[in-house]
Each structure stands twice: as C-alpha cells, then as structure tokens.
Amino acid sequence: MFGFEKSLRPRAIAFDTIGTLIDLDPLRPLITRMGLPGAALDGWVAAGLRDAFALTASGSFAPFEEVLKGALDQVLAEQQLNPPAADKAALFTRMLALPARRGASVALSLLKEQGIPLYAFTNSSLATAKAMLASGAIDPFFTDIVTTGEIKAFKPSGSVYRHCAKRAGIEVGDLMLVAAHPWDIHGAAIAGCRTGYLAVQRPMSSVFRQPDLSAECLPDLAEAICSLGAAAGLALQRPHRRQRFGNMVLPAEIGMDERDTAVRSDDVAGSVGHADNR
Numbered sequence: 001m002f003g004f005e006k007s008l009r010p011r012a013i014a015f016d017t018i019g020t021l022i023d024l025d026p027l028r029p030l031i032t033r034m035g036l037p038g039a040a041l042d043g044w045v046a047a048g049l050r051d052a053f054a055l056t057a058s059g060s061f062a063p064f065e066e067v068l069k070g071a072l073d074q075v076l077a078e079q080q081l082n083p084p085a086a087d088k089a090a091l092f093t094r095m096l097a098l099p100a101r102r103g104a105s106v107a108l109s110l111l112k113e114q115g116i117p118l119y120a121f122t123n124s125s126l127a128t129a130k131a132m133l134a135s136g137a138i139d140p141f142f143t144d145i146v147t148t149g150e151i152k153a154f155k156p157s158g159s160v161y162r163h164c165a166k167r168a169g170i171e172v173g174d175l176m177l178v179a180a181h182p183w184d185i186h187g188a189a190i191a192g193c194r195t196g197y198l199a200v201q202r203p204m205s206s207v208f209r210q211p212d213l214s215a216e217c218l219p220d221l222a223e224a225i226c227s228l229g230a231a232a233g234l235a236l237q238r239p240h241r242r243q244r245f246g247n248m249v250l251p252a253e254i255g256m257d258e259r260d261t262a263v264r265s266d267d268v269a270g271s272v273g274h275a276d277n278r
Contacts, residue, residue, distance in 0.1 A: 004225045007226040010176035010194055012168040013111060014121035014146065016155075017268050019045070020198055021120070022132050023101045034083035037176075042076060047071040050155040052123060061152035064123045066094070096128065100136030107218035116227050117143045121164050121177070122152050143168075156187020157262040165193070166247050176212075178221065210264040 015021050022046070023246075028038040048064070048071035055061055073087060111118060120142045121128045129147060133139035146167050148160045155161070165172040177188035180198040181204055189195050189209035197204065197211035198221060204210055215221035 007115075009116065009225065011170045011174040012117040012143075012165075013176045013225070014119045014161075014164050014168075014193075015108075015142075015197075016177065016179035016181065016184055016217075017120050017129055017132060018124035020178065021100055021104050021138060022098050024098065024180055027091060030087070034076065034087050035081045036079060037076070044068075044072055044122050045076045048074055053156075056154045056157050061149070061154075063125055063149060064124060064154070065128060068092075068187055072202055079141060089180075089204065096131040097135045098132060099217060100138050103218045104138055105141075107109035107222035110219065110226060111221045112141050116225075117168060119143055119164065120145045120166060121155075125149060156183050156190075161188050161191035161193050169184055169198055176225070177217075179266065184207050185209070196225060215261060240275060 014178045014229050018024065019100070024041060031041045033042070045068075048068040051065050051071055052064060055067070069088075069092070072091070076083065084212050108118060108264055114269075118141055120133055124147065126130070126145060126147050126149075129145045130139070133142065133145070144167065146164045148154050148157075148163075151159060151163050152165075153159050158171065161175070161177065165175040168175060170201050172192040173194070176194040176196055178196040178198065179188070180186055180200050181203065181258060182197075185195045185197050185204065186208035189211070195209075195211040195213070197214040199216050204214075213221060213224045215224055
C-alpha cells in the first residue's frame with residue numbers, strides 16, 4: 001500500500017516516449033524486408049539500449065539515433081545480412097511517423113483535465129521526439145519535452161530523472177515516471193521518483209524495484225493516477241465513485257464520454273494492480 005506522500009497525486013508526470021506512448025509494431029514489416037524475422041525488432045531495440053547503457057556507464061555519450069544505427073548494423077552482421085542502404089534508411093524514416101499507442105490520447109486528456117503537468121521524457125533527440133509526438137497526434141498534451149541528451153546520459157541513470165524533475169521545477173519525489181520498460185521503472189524508483197508501469201505482456205523482474213501503480217492500458221493507468229488524493233493546487237475536477245483496482249479499492253474518475261469508454265474497452269487487457277508487469 002502507499003505511504004502518505006505516495007497516496008497523493010504527483011505534481012508532474014514524465015512519460016517515456018519510445019515504446020510507451022509510441023507504438024513500434026509498424027516497424028516490423030521493414031525489419032522483415034531486410035531479411036530479419038519480425039521478432040528481431042525487439043532484439044534490435046534491446047541491442048541499442050544495451051549500447052546506450054554502456055556509454056552512460058563508461059561516462060561517454062552519442063545520440064541515441066546513432067546508437068540505434070550502430071546496433072542495427074550489428075544485428076544484421078550477426079545474421080550475415082547486408083540489405084540495401086535504402087532499406088535501412090526507410091526504417092529510420094518510418095520511426096518518425098509512427099502512431100501513438102492505443103488509448104494514449106484518452107489517458108493524456110484525462111490527466112491534463114486534472115491540471116497535472118505532463119512531460120515527454122526520452123532517450124531520443126529533441127527533433128526525433130517532436131516528430132514522434134506530432135505523428136501520434138499527442139504533442140498538444142505536453143508542457144515540454146525533456147531529453148536525456150541535455151545532460152549527455154541515458155536512462156536509467158539516476159541523473160536523468162533528477163534532471164527531469166529539475167526541468168519540471170519540482171522535487172524528484174514529486175515526479176512520476178510512466179513507462180512500459182521495467183528497467184526504466186526501476187531506474188526512476190531508485191532515483192526517488194514515483195512510478196506508473198504500463199504492463200504490456202512483460203512482468204517486472206523480482207530483482208527490480210516494483211512500481212507504485214500498474215495497469216495493462218494507458219487509460220486505466222491514468223484513472224489510477226487520478227484516483228490518488230489531490231495535493232495542494234491540484235484540486236479534483238470531477239465527482240468520484242468507488243472502483244476496484246486489482247486488490248485495492250480506489251476512487252475512480254467518472255464522466256468519461258462514450259468515445260472514451262469505447263476506446264478503453266478495446267484497449268483493456270486486464271485490471272489494474274500495484275506491482276504488476278510489462
């Protein structure tokens with residue numbers, strides 16, 4: 001259960017971008033065009049993150065887009081593949097024109113209605129983040145974009161979460177990270193942030209710090225956040241009913257219109273719990 005401070009709403013929320021707000025699945029056909037199986041999309045991104053983590057651990061830095069390009073060359077070489085340069089270029093061009101994850105606009109709208117400042121928080125460059133948010137039609141929801149390149153380090157280094165809180169003008173303990181990546185949730189928690197985990201078919205490892213909130217779709221996670229008590233200056237905007245979230249009963253926002261309800265019924269894969277998966 002929450003302690004007193006964690007039972008209050010965060011004063012700002014930082015949303016991971018790639019894989020949390022932005023859906024990477026449309027890249028799979030471009031991966032297979034190069035001769036790799038569709039599942040290699042996940043292996044490529046994981047290889048890029050591995051190299052990014054290594055750069056930060058060793059005190060060095062390169063733009064994430066360059067890290068991903070190097071990782072792609074490694075993955076292709078391991079499979080003895082040498083696709084045309086145009087196919088590789090097409091993959092990175094498509095990355096700038098991806099859809100938002102289903103339910104993202106509903107979740108962001110709900111949180112914005114409650115007066116909580118929202119930040120896009122990403123390992124990618126500012127230009128890439130702007131293009132992705134615009135392509136997903138979710139850019140108007142955000143107060144600002146915070147990139148880890150501003151301090152030349154990658155998540156999950158604690159320094160980047162503290163930097164994000166500083167950019168938001170709050171203490172790190174008043175910031176909540178929302179992410180679909182267990183390593184990101186763990187890094188944020190260790191840095192002192194509160195955490196909301198988008199549990200999409202991936203359990204949290206038992207060696208990681210567990211999230212404060214967890215849900216299997218973004219609208220449910222947004223409702224769980226809104227159900228937390230309002231801190232000073234963040235008054236509740238709607239009446240409440242009682243709703244069960246996993247094993248805990250919390251007040252949930254009511255008044256979602258029929259459009260929102262329809263989107264949520266498509267998105268929901270399960271119920272909300274405290275220390276769930278992705």
